[in-house]
Amino acid sequence: MTATDHRPAKASSGERVADWFDGRLGVYALGRRYLRKVFPDHWSFLLGEICLYSFVVLILTGVYLTLFFHPSMNEVTYHGGYVPLNGIRMSEAYASTLHISFDVRGGLLVRQLHHWAALVFLAAMLTHMMRHFFTGSFRRPREVNWVFGWSLLLLGLFEGLFGYSLPDDLLSGTGLRFVDGAILSVPVVGTYLSFFLFGGEFPGHDIVARFYSLHVLLIPGIMAALVVVHLILVVYHKHTQFAGPGKSERNVVGTPFLPVYLAKAGGFFFLVFGVLALISAVATINPVWSYGPYRADQVSTGAQPDWYLGFAEGLVRVMPGWEITVAGHTLVLGVLIPIVVFPLLLVAIGVYPFVESWVTGDRREHHLLDRPRNRPVRTSIGAAWISLYLILLAGGGNDIVATRFHLSINTVTWAVRISVFVVPAVVFVVTRRICLGLQLRDRELVAHGRATGVVKRLPHGEYVEVHRPLGPAELHTLTEHEHRDSSDHRDLQTADPQPALGGARVPARHEEPQP
Secondary structure: OOHHHHOOOOOOHHHHHHHHHHHHHOHHHHHHHHOOOEEOOOHHHHHHHHHHHHHHHHHHHHHHHHOOOOOOOOEEEOOOOOHHHOOOEEEHHHHHHHHHHHOOOOHHHHHHHHHHHHHHHHHHHHHHHHHHHHHOOOOOOOHHHHHHHHHHHHHHHHHHHHHHHOOOEHHHHHHHHHHHHHHHOOOOOHHHHHHHHHOOOOOOOOHHHHHHHHHHHHHHHHHHHHHHHHHHHHHHHOOOEEOOOOOOOOEEEEEEHHHHHHHHHHHHHHHHHHHHHHHHHHOOOOOHHHHOEOOOOOOOOOOOOOHHHHHHHHHHHHOOOOEEEEOOEEEEHHHHHHHHHHHHHHHHHHHHHHHHHHHHOOOOOOOEEOOHHHOHHHHHHHHHHHHHHHHHHHHHOHHHHHHHOOOOHHHHHHHHHHHHHHHHHHHHHHHHHHHHHHHHHHHHHHHHOEEEEEEEEOOOOOEEEEEEOOOHHHHHHHHHHHHHHOOOHHHHHHOOOOOOOOOOOOOOOEEEEOO
8 A cells, every 4th residue: 555545536626616616605505505495295386486487488588589679669661571561661669570570580489489478477477376375375474475476466467568569560559549548547647647658649759669678677677686585585484385294384394406306397497488389389479460550540450458457458348438527627437447446456465465464363474374165265255356357357358258259249348347246246155155165074074084885784774874084194184274273373383293183193205394
């Protein structure tokens, strides 16, 4: 044996780089703390990932589109790949949109991918928030994170409106005329707001450039910052989880971030990207060449906004055309009332966690999710809100509904007006009764077990159906909320995390304590 045999092996280049970063950033300590972070397993948690991945697709495709889009309302004569519009006067914004669609390699696919990703992004955000709402994950300590998510949804609505308006086609111009009418209905200052926004009398010459700056710079920057803060708070507060054996308010049970969750999340990103690309390749959306350039003296037939703003137009369409005069000013209530109700419907979502905490007096921390049936009032409120949204969405397309089903548009409008007040109330009552019925069914299962379909004759001649007792896991799931509700805050902090029913604890794969 020589002296060289006792020398330590030379570190690899990767180890030296890691050591260099650790000496300056402490990456080893961060890695030990966060790379083994536990993520619960449930399909509903993928909704948040769909939001994130759709947002990434929006950023990537948006960057590509900015290379070819010209946000200008200067008039030019079109000479491009779409022959039917050759020789037509139009804005540079509309001409560049046609150029992207017909002359840029892959431009139409990227433009449609951007639009479809926006629709999926907003749909996933709304569904993601409803999942949090119905399961009660917005409760302390996550109220602030709920507000950040709600802010992302609100910004996403306006971001979609601005992006929808950029091509300066006849359909988007009709939508901007709707926006201008809503602004003009604001008492006293409506005309000033319209002149300020459009840079003069509608449609002005600056609105596309202004919306472009908001669409590609200001709002995406705010949204990106909110996404980062939202994810940081998710890591800080730990994940919520559904009740089950081995799961308590003081731990998180699931799979570690590295390598399991990272591999699953990476694969799911490409799956979302691939599905969006497939939809964009086979389903045409917003064919601006069919509408033609915007002209203030024309209106596109069957003009409806994208689904996420359809309920706002529905509010205006079903509202009677009331007008009153106050102090010499005409108030157009047919438009003013809807633009007041529109933000109120959204604000109701944002403030709900604080309202529920105030009404119920619940100040405890919650890390276990509720089954919707066990919170019948909250579930009924959510179902009623969704029913109201769907009714107004149908009202936003009352002309399409009337022509498709060969009905009078007045009949459709009055049906929507009545439904706005009747249907949410009915949905609330029915949903509450369903939740209470499901609770009774759960209690019966706990008390008597699950029916087997086997009929047995007793010694005295009576026939009964044999029931199979529930297992420990099912018993825990069905009864855990009763034990939570019956304990106060002090008991909750010191309670034994083992299941109240069911005997031995089921071993967890990975477990992380709550902060």
